[in-house]
Amino acid sequence: MAAAAKRHPTPVFLFSHGTTMMLGEESEPAEFWRSVGDEALRRGIRSIIMMGAHWECTGDKIQVAMNPNPQKTPVAYVAPRRYANFELTPDIPLANRVIGMLRKAGFDAEPNPTFNFIHDTFLILIRMFPTEKTNIPAVIVSANARFDPYYHIKVGSTLRPLRYENVLIIGSGGTVHNLYRNHWMQMVLHRDNFAQPTPPGQFALEFRQAMEDAFTMNCGPMLRRVVARLMKHPMYRDAHGTDDHFISAAFVAGAAGDQEDADAPNAFRAECWELVNMANTQFQLGLWEPAERR
Ligand SMILES: [Fe+2]
Numbered sequence: 001m002a003a004a005a006k007r008h009p010t011p012v013f014l015f016s017h018g019t020t021m022m023l024g025e026e027s028e029p030a031e032f033w034r035s036v037g038d039e040a041l042r043r044g045i046r047s048i049i050m051m052g053a054h055w056e057c058t059g060d061k062i063q064v065a066m067n068p069n070p071q072k073t074p075v076a077y078v079a080p081r082r083y084a085n086f087e088l089t090p091d092i093p094l095a096n097r098v099i100g101m102l103r104k105a106g107f108d109a110e111p112n113p114t115f116n117f118i119h120d121t122f123l124i125l126i127r128m129f130p131t132e133k134t135n136i137p138a139v140i141v142s143a144n145a146r147f148d149p150y151y152h153i154k155v156g157s158t159l160r161p162l163r164y165e166n167v168l169i170i171g172s173g174g175t176v177h178n179l180y181r182n183h184w185m186q187m188v189l190h191r192d193n194f195a196q197p198t199p200p201g202q203f204a205l206e207f208r209q210a211m212e213d214a215f216t217m218n219c220g221p222m223l224r225r226v227v228a229r230l231m232k233h234p235m236y237r238d239a240h241g242t243d244d245h246f247i248s249a250a251f252v253a254g255a256a257g258d259q260e261d262a263d264a265p266n267a268f269r270a271e272c273w274e275l276v277n278m279a280n281t282q283f284q285l286g287l288w289e290p291a292e293r294r
Helices: 028-042 092-104 119-128 149-165 185-190 202-216 221-232 247-255
Strands: 012-016 047-057 061-065 108-112 138-144 167-173 266-274 278-285
Touching (some): 047 061, 119 138, 119 167, 149 221, 167 247, 221 247, 247 278
Parallel strands (some): 012 167, 061 108
Antiparallel strands (some): 012 278
């Protein structure tokens, strides 16, 4: 029901944040995040809504961050000077509106006035805006700890109309993210998260390919179905020892999987592997501009 400021919806992004070591190191995903930040600023994006992988509510609840002065939780392996001075800018009015939209759609949504940002979201903001603050204000939405894909698809579809109001929707998680199957030795001994002393395991390669196929070969409502079905993939539990780093994929599929998105291509944009078995793939769903035809 948006008073559409423009006809073309903003693209939606799915970020794999991998380990926190990506903060200080150059990588293909890091460059890509920077380009998204530049593009968002150039196009006058007014706010960013993010669902991460490190905050979920129990029961049926979903929360929205409403702390007007959020702090940053510490990041393992990363020197605090890399993020301590970065200033977060929450968008409280939009957060209020998000709660209203979620409640109207039937969610048990509530504000969280004390929530502090976690690295799954603020590291991305630092990469997007590598100066001293969040140049575009942000709203963080929690996940729900039941990790029901259809619940999170509905969260995304509920917030989708904001894409017509210059709001960027981002999910942050991981393509293959199983801390129990990572190789930690190179990291612990040498702080080298990109070391690949052996190739990734078959489970990791197969599930990473399934994610790429799901996102790049499907559009519109079919994307939602395929992403939900990924949780039944034979390699899913090997690729995700827990569901927390997968579920934002359902959120973005909801936000970018409407019938109106059926003509919008979804693209693989960047990737790196860490700790042998962790795949960090970055996807863009939809386009900044309308496609050439139509
Ligand atoms: Fe994470």
